[in-house]
Amino acid sequence: MTGSTLLFLHSSQIDITLNTRSRFILFLILVLPLILLAWLGQRSLIQDRIVAEHQASELADARLRQAQGVVHGFINELEQSAITALSFLQIADSISDENITLIRQVINTDPFLDHVFVLNSDRELVFPQDTAIYSNAERQFVTSFAEVLSDPNAFRLRSKADVIGQSSGASSDLINSHRYEARREGLIASLNRSKNINETVASTLSDSSDTPPRVEAGWTTWDTGTATDVYLWHRTSSDVLVGQKLSSAYWLSQLIVRLGTSLDAGGLVNATIRLVDKRQRTIYQAGEHLVRDNLDGDVMESPLSKEWLTYPLDGWRLEYFAPATPNTNFKLFVFLSSFLCLLALVFIGVRLVWREYQQKIHTAEQRVSFVNQVSHELKTPLTNICIYADMLETEANQDEHSDPARVSKFAKVVTSESQRLSRLINNVLNFSRAQQQKISVHKTLVSPDELILLTLDNFAPAFESKGIHVETDLAISQTVMLDAELLEQILNNLFSNVEKYAAQGGLAKVVSSFSGNTVTVLVSDRGEGIPLALRSKIFEPFERGSDSLIEGVSGTGIGLSIARDLARLHGGDLSLIDSIQGACFELTLKTEVFQ
């Protein structure tokens, strides 16, 4: 027994030391892959996002380039058509009245045109000029135009691309001259009121068809503080500069229409494209994506992509807005949630394993304590038996002086200690049998009260030595079918508890009753009772109300557990019931009445 106990102790100690290390290993095994997983996941997400952002910005760039193409195409067309609108004018250094009439007609009918001006080769304004008869609007224009005119760089070419016709080749020259004619014919039709004018136009038509136009042209933008005036001009072969002030409102309007048609055809469901001018003013926006603006109109959301426009719209830009790629957000959500789920699962698993492990440690500790307890319990009666048997032998050897009373007393002690030993061994045996569920009930005809008294008799010396007074109130006068051995063992355990834990109360009360087919026995004491926290635990094996080895009270911790198991085997129960002082156990046993 001692050897196995030692072995047991040893192994459990090894177990514990192994577990502290394994705890760390377990932690590493579980957490390291998690960290790795998180890192990999994050990396792949970042990569996904980079890819998605790249795709989005490529799409944005493509769309913006398309829009940019529309704007630049529009500007080119505007340039072509605006210059051809005036190119019928064959202006030398002076300007004829017919030409003036024609110019005024064009201004009145062409929505793109606000004003027309003509500079001679010395860059002097020949139309409109204040020596001629002119309108209020023309007078105002001359006043506002003086500033532009005073800038020597105002009408200087800015890049060679501005030279129309030279860069676009022969085919576009052809288109150009077609446009000319279309334009001129339209004009003839509109001016059919005057025969005189008709002739003028016809003559210019025949003149220009011989020489395809090679026009030096350019744009001039002029900030007036409140607005930006846009001038488009070209130099004729006789070095006369014919310019026009465009109606900003109208070319912007037409640009918006052009851009709108093109963008609508492209379908901007989840994006918005904006045209922003030099003054940071949104000229136009298209698309279904609602750009977050604050109340002042400043953009809160920053564009995904930008594309600057070129001369003459330098300083203007196109902006592309779109919501952050939802794809990546969804992936992030899935990744995060699954990661969290995994984390939670791991945590729960660790908790479960840990609890199991703790329980095992606890059971092992209880077993060790049980073995210690049993050894201790066995040792006490054995020592008593040895001493009294020795004393009995001495007494027997003193023949003449032997005192029969002393012999009898010694023998009684030996007997009672043997009985106690036997009970103990029975308990242990029953416990192991109960663990293997090998106990069977053998009912015989017994009187429960007699059995109670008999058991109390057995305890009488122990109770007497500890000053425990016994009170009984036994009310079962008949005999019933019971397993006497089983009942005795339960009672032994209960009385032994009173002896061990409630001796200071000085009372053991036993009450029995019988009703229906149930024998009820109440065993109560006036000891300290059982603390509330322990009440649910006392019936568990190896649990004891207090630690005996420390407090000097013996006990194995299996008594109540066995008693309850036995009672339940007999179709009854053992339970702790409430009492004012001390502990009170109620034992019930199912039986059959036998008359």
Added chain:
Amino acid sequence: MSTFFKRIMVAVVTSLALSFSVISAAKTVSVNAGLATPIMQANTEGTAFLRVALTGFELGDEVQRPPLNVALVLDQSSSMSGDKIERAKQAAIMAVSKLSARDVVSIVTYDSAVRVLVPATQVTDKSRLYNAIESIRANGSTALFAGTSIGADQVSRFLNKEKVNRVVLLSDGMANVGPDSPKELGDLGKALAKKGMSVSTIGLGLGYNEDLMTQLANYSDGNHDFVKDSADLARVFDREFGDAMSVVAQDVNIEIICDEGVIPIRVVGRESTIIGQRVTTRVNQLYSSQQNYVILEVQVPPAESNSERQIAAVNVVYNNMATQKSERKSDLVSVTFSNNNERVKGAIDKVAYESAVEQIANVETQRALELRDLGKVKEAKQTLDSNASYLDRAAKLISSPKLSRQSAESKAEADVVLEDEDWNESRKSIKAKTYKRSKQQERKD
């Protein structure tokens, strides 16, 4: 006494007969030019007002009304939400229900962006149009410039001299996306007028910019209305479409060539070009049985008593919607000089005089508004007060109840400019009133 009645009877009968003969004879615009003061004081340099009256013929049963080519451009910015947008939708549906298969309509909505809800199309499937209108939801900012541009583009797809080409714009808020100044919108209106479109603007509530809305409509002689209560939208839309359907002449170019010595000074209350002796102005359209007029202020050199001279020749070229032909009408204006004050007074053409005073006073009211805008409240009040007394004097001179009413209005406005409270509403109301007066739009209200 009986001779007096006879005279009256004769006058009535002849005038009736005359007017009948005009109506039945030809479906043309009648042009009448004359001075407010046909007899002027002799031997002094004087200012005279020349009135050119244009009267649209009646669209009878035998003449089909001109087909419309209209873009309805509706504000659906978030400020329109609630009752406003619902009323606007009802009004739009009501307007569409009046159209026929000969008409072309497009529906454009704008908030931060612009949507062509229904591209310009012949009105054959009205339920499709109703559904489109019903689907409008208010949200976002006000891209008024882009909305107008795209509405105009829709009209330009079916642009045709034989149609009434018009953009009808409804807005309740400040343009806050895109060009937003009255000048820019005015320039757009001017360009669209050059293309042959008119723009009518309807300002709803107290949030819109009345300067912008009136300037946008101004060049094309479009209508402008200030609708304070959205319940009135249906009535205004109805009037607007009724107007468009009653157009009898479009692209009316008026040319007044002043005789030597007569100096043209200004055309009162409207855009015009004066080059030397030649004055040109343009009226976008004339309505059935409605009279529109243009007032030209001229400086007349002194002349001897009892002499007579020609002041100007008036030429009007317009596109007749009934015949779809360009027609030309002319008239001559002359003046007689006299030393007799009573004769001068007695000869006053009351109608022409009334028109001239009405427009001059209207320009003064507009000037008062500008003063008020500059913070010169006192000067604004002064202007309106003297305007009121000017109107009052003129009203007494020709005993005109109309001018008396205008005088009372001016007096009331002189008090209103002093108040800061409700100025926003008053300004919109005055702005709309002066606009309508300058376009003689109020005749139909």
